[in-house]
Amino acid sequence: MGKFNYDKEVLANLRIDEKDLPRLDRLIDYDSAREAHEKKSHAAIDKRVSLKEAISEYVKDGDILADTGFSYVRTPIIAYFEILRQGIKGMTSIGSPATNQSYLIPFGAVTHSHWSYCGAEMRGTDRNMSRLIKEGKSKVVAEWSHGSMALGFKAAQLGIPGVYSKQLLGSDMVKYNPFVKVVDNPMKTEKDPCVFIPALYPDTAIIHVHQADKFGNAKIYGPLINDAAIAAATRKLIITAEEIVPPNSLRNDNKGVVIPFVYSDAVVEMPYGALVGAMPGLYYWPRRLWEKIMRYWAFKEGAIEEFYDIFVVQCKDQYDIIDKFLGGSKWMMDAKRLTKAEEYDNEDDGVDFHYKEWTMNEPDFDDIKDYK
Amino acid sequence: MTAKPANPLEMIAYVLARQIEDGEVVYIGTGLPMVAGILAKKTHAPNITLVYESGAQNPVIGDMPWSVAGPYTWRKSPMILEMSYSFGQIYNGYVDKAFLGYAQLDMYGNVNTHMIGGDFHNYKNRLTGSGGNNDLSSLAKHLVLVGLQSPQKFVKNLDFMTSVGYLTGGDSRKKAGLVGDGPKSVITSAGVYDFEPESKRMRITSLHPGVSPELAQLATGFELLKPAGEIPVTPVPTQEIIDILRKEVDPRGVFTSMPS
Numbered sequence: 001m002g003k004f005n006y007d008k009e010v011l012a013n014l015r016i017d018e019k020d021l022p023r024l025d026r027l028i029d030y031d032s033a034r035e036a037h038e039k040k041s042h043a044a045i046d047k048r049v050s051l052k053e054a055i056s057e058y059v060k061d062g063d064i065l066a067d068t069g070f071s072y073v074r075t076p077i078i079a080y081f082e083i084l085r086q087g088i089k090g091m092t093s094i095g096s097p098a099t100n101q102s103y104l105i106p107f108g109a110v111t112h113s114h115w116s117y118c119g120a121e122m123r124g125t126d127r128n129m130s131r132l133i134k135e136g137k138s139k140v141v142a143e144w145s146h147g148s149m150a151l152g153f154k155a156a157q158l159g160i161p162g163v164y165s166k167q168l169l170g171s172d173m174v175k176y177n178p179f180v181k182v183v184d185n186p187m188k189t190e191k192d193p194c195v196f197i198p199a200l201y202p203d204t205a206i207i208h209v210h211q212a213d214k215f216g217n218a219k220i221y222g223p224l225i226n227d228a229a230i231a232a233a234t235r236k237l238i239i240t241a242e243e244i245v246p247p248n249s250l251r252n253d254n255k256g257v258v259i260p261f262v263y264s265d266a267v268v269e270m271p272y273g274a275l276v277g278a279m280p281g282l283y284y285w286p287r288r289l290w291e292k293i294m295r296y297w298a299f300k301e302g303a304i305e306e307f308y309d310i311f312v313v314q315c316k317d318q319y320d321i322i323d324k325f326l327g328g329s330k331w332m333m334d335a336k337r338l339t340k341a342e343e344y345d346n347e348d349d350g351v352d353f354h355y356k357e358w359t360m361n362e363p364d365f366d367d368i369k370d371y372k
Numbered sequence: 373m374t375a376k377p378a379n380p381l382e383m384i385a386y387v388l389a390r391q392i393e394d395g396e397v398v399y400i401g402t403g404l405p406m407v408a409g410i411l412a413k414k415t416h417a418p419n420i421t422l423v424y425e426s427g428a429q430n431p432v433i434g435d436m437p438w439s440v441a442g443p444y445t446w447r448k449s450p451m452i453l454e455m456s457y458s459f460g461q462i463y464n465g466y467v468d469k470a471f472l473g474y475a476q477l478d479m480y481g482n483v484n485t486h487m488i489g490g491d492f493h494n495y496k497n498r499l500t501g502s503g504g505n506n507d508l509s510s511l512a513k514h515l516v517l518v519g520l521q522s523p524q525k526f527v528k529n530l531d532f533m534t535s536v537g538y539l540t541g542g543d544s545r546k547k548a549g550l551v552g553d554g555p556k557s558v559i560t561s562a563g564v565y566d567f568e569p570e571s572k573r574m575r576i577t578s579l580h581p582g583v584s585p586e587l588a589q590l591a592t593g594f595e596l597l598k599p600a601g602e603i604p605v606t607p608v609p610t611q612e613i614i615d616i617l618r619k620e621v622d623p624r625g626v627f628t629s630m631p632s
Binding site: 130223 | 425426427428432434435438439440441442443444446447448452454455456459463486492493494495497498499500501502503504505506507510511532533534535536539544545548549550551624
């Protein structure tokens with residue numbers, strides 16, 4: 001008998017067999033997570049390394065990788081490209097949303113998927129994901145709602161075995177999620193079904209932040225999503241930061257410091273590390289580029305190879321993306337102006353948000369060109 | 373120059389906006405709910421607070437956000453919540469209304485946003501999955517469902533039940549342990565619907581101009597209940613409101629231009 005008590009019917013519904021169980025176990029195995037946290041250095045030491053070193057040391061074949069940020073807002077996408085570059089295989093992806101697994105699955109980096117939301121909101125369904133799951137390139141191991149998964153990470157951060165909650169009840173999702181159980185509220189005299197959500201412990205996470213010091217204290221501006229909780233839960237943590245600041249800078253202005261250094265294993269200085277997405281306060285989406293991803297590379301069968309060729313082979317880093325494809329310094333200034341105007345830190349009166357949507361007829365994805 | 377009347381998507385946004393009363397806290401999903409929330413705030417309900425599942429809340433209203441975590445959802449927000457806390461405020465009774473979309477909807481207001489056709493392993497298309505859909509329908513006091521209406525969308529049997537409305541009708545929602553009152557209304561391209569209080573089956577409230585009960589039924593894969601007496605016609609937006617919608621709320625037509 002294994003360590004955890006999964007519902008057999010749910011495992012059968014998901015077609016999860018014995019050999020997948022260790023992968024499931026690790027997500028809720030508090031003992032091994034605590035041990036990993038105990039073993040890492042608790043000293044404030046300089047943890048700065050290159051992105052290459054950080055990924056090769058702290059992201060391993062078969063790991064449970066937490067997707068952070070919100071889809072393509074403050075998400076460490078450049079680090080995900082490095083994961084592809086290093087050919088890491090067989091990971092489980094978990095996140096709310098977990099949209100970035102869409103380009104990790106085709107190359108074998110992710111083979112098991114926790115599903116909460118995959119898509120691009122107004123750009124619609126992710127056809128690539130739909131195909132990949134159906135073809136068995138990745139196996140869905142659990143269906144989640146955003147709120148239920150968020151509670152699992154939050155329980156880990158709070159240092160508790162799990163939480164009782166009220167979502168998922170009665171829906172088909174409880175039949176397709178081996179980690180949640182319908183139980184009765186023990187305090188109520190009347191029958192009161194609840195769902196028990198265990199604390200969730202990923203193996204590894206990369207969190208992209210605005211500022212970090214060399215020890216790994218980290219500051220975030222804008223939506224935090226689940227990242228403070230994931231930082232506390234994960235066994236291994238890489239911080240990629242737009243800038244590295246002196247420790248006293250975070251002491252003098254600690255607003256937004258949400259990750260304590262002791263959680264962090266590696267700190268990587270990485271300006272524009274959230275490309276090809278957006279970074280609150282710093283840069284806006286390269287919109288035509290993003291549309292090409294959703295409407296072509298992740299939509300048309302076979303086009304994902306081209307995506308790999310551009311972002312993993314042709315571009316060795318984020319600066320190559322900016323210089324070779326986005327329009328260089330002009331894009332940098334434009335992206336800064338757009339986000340600051342939208343956030344209303346710059347005057348927005350007179351700032352033009354129009355751009356021409358990407359189409360196959362005009363396949364260049366530089367969105368600062370004048371297409372009029 | 374005569375302006376064009378509201379297209380079906382603009383009509384939905386307008387009717388949805390009218391569901392909001394001034395002073396409320398409204399939880400907004402992506403798409404038409406965003407348009408409706410911003411339209412309400414710019415017209416009859418200036419003192420509402422918009423809340424998003426990313427944890428963004430109470431922005432100074434700007435243009436249409438690109439994402440529920442995009443800057444327009446937290447533009448000059450006094451604070452942004454973590455995702456778990458954002459859903460927690462619904463359970464704790466601080467959210468008055470929640471707006472949600474669907475890919476399939478059944479007669480009890482249960483929703484599918486997971487997959488179309490076949491089964492879990494052999495579907496025709498996998499969609500986005502739950503996101504916050506299940507959380508909102510499980511927890512919200514007053515849920516409003518919004519989307520297009522067709523026999524493919526209003527179905528007898530869902531291909532997957534992402535979110536529970538009234539489950540199998542009667543008091544089955546409450547028995548399952550869910551909180552909140554369940555869906556109060558459904559707003560579509562054809563009309564406005566509510567749920568009959570006993571059976572919890574979907575019932576016509578009003579139909580949009582030009583839509584007959586027969587046409588609404590034709591666009592539905594289950595039997596629609598009808599109210600006693602004559603079926604009212606849904607009021608349409610004034611030209612002033614259409615102008616605000618087109619010029620100020622969704623000027624680039626992100627959600628309210630009809631797909632060509």
